[in-house]
Amino acid sequence: AGPDRATPEPAAVPPVPTPSTAAGLEAERVSAWFGKRKVLDRVSIDMPAGQVTALIGPSGCGKSTFLRILNRMHELVPGAALAGEVRLDGQDIYAAERRLTDARKAIGMVFQKPNPFPAMSIRDNVLAGLHLTGVKVAKADRDALVEESLTRAGLWVEVRDRLKQPGSALSGGQQQRLCIARSLAVKPRVLLMDEPCSALDPTSTRVVEETITEIAQDVTIVIVTHNMQQAHRVSDQCAFFLAAHGTPGVIVEHGSTDSIFENPQDQRTSDYVNGRF
Numbered sequence: 001a002g003p004d005r006a007t008p009e010p011a012a013v014p015p016v017p018t019p020s021t022a023a024g025l026e027a028e029r030v031s032a033w034f035g036k037r038k039v040l041d042r043v044s045i046d047m048p049a050g051q052v053t054a055l056i057g058p059s060g061c062g063k064s065t066f067l068r069i070l071n072r073m074h075e076l077v078p079g080a081a082l083a084g085e086v087r088l089d090g091q092d093i094y095a096a097e098r099r100l101t102d103a104r105k106a107i108g109m110v111f112q113k114p115n116p117f118p119a120m121s122i123r124d125n126v127l128a129g130l131h132l133t134g135v136k137v138a139k140a141d142r143d144a145l146v147e148e149s150l151t152r153a154g155l156w157v158e159v160r161d162r163l164k165q166p167g168s169a170l171s172g173g174q175q176q177r178l179c180i181a182r183s184l185a186v187k188p189r190v191l192l193m194d195e196p197c198s199a200l201d202p203t204s205t206r207v208v209e210e211t212i213t214e215i216a217q218d219v220t221i222v223i224v225t226h227n228m229q230q231a232h233r234v235s236d237q238c239a240f241f242l243a244a245h246g247t248p249g250v251i252v253e254h255g256s257t258d259s260i261f262e263n264p265q266d267q268r269t270s271d272y273v274n275g276r277f
């Protein structure tokens, strides 16, 4: 035997990422521009750790732009600019010394249109986020991570026997849950969801809502939704965005979900949540 055989190699990579702990996000006076056009004006809101925050409001009022600012995707859009601060657990995510990948690792994102890698196997799709964010998981721990992530996303039972099939073999609702599993595998502290159920059937919608409620203990959730019942069911607090004709989007009102639905302070909030818009 060679000289090194007796001593086991120290593990080169850590095991499954440590369980995530939800982190609070705070936006302070966030403004955004595309070229000369201002689309958000001084948006401030706390999104407390372990809570679900729903962003509601008509199309075009800047909800998606705001979400992209929360994980530093906005800065990748040509011509896009922003002002203000975003803090994760009190730390400015845009501080010069912080790297883009740090924000990406801690803050996951799920989009309206499910976007699994269609030719990649279901299993590899779950693990794909690790490569994209530079998180290393030992080979021996990957099966456990795949099962855990798919279980949390409510998809494990449906796909456990077909993990080698391509992502494209799944229904739309299953693909969206696969994307949620891909995000969760990285153990994010915050998950941003941009109309995650808009393209889904009612059954998948319900499963995704159950997932949100379950994971909210260890992942702070910010969800954009046009479905008022959904906002009511899943969120702890709501923020109502509005862009009056030609003006940048602002938060008209935010507060506990109960207060926004039962006792809104602004007539425009009342009109919107009651479908009079």
Ligand code: ADP
Residues within 6 Å of the ligand: 034, 039, 057, 058, 059, 060, 061, 062, 063, 064, 065, 066, 077
């Ligand atoms: P919402 O998600 O609430 O529908 P968005 O954040 O998508 O709103 O859009 C806010 C405003 O910014 C809209 O007027 C939209 O046309 C504009 N906008 C969004 N993305 C871009 C972009 N990449 N380039 C230029 N304008 C954009």
Ligand code: MG
Residues within 6 Å of the ligand: 063, 064, 065, 194
């Ligand atoms: Mg949008």
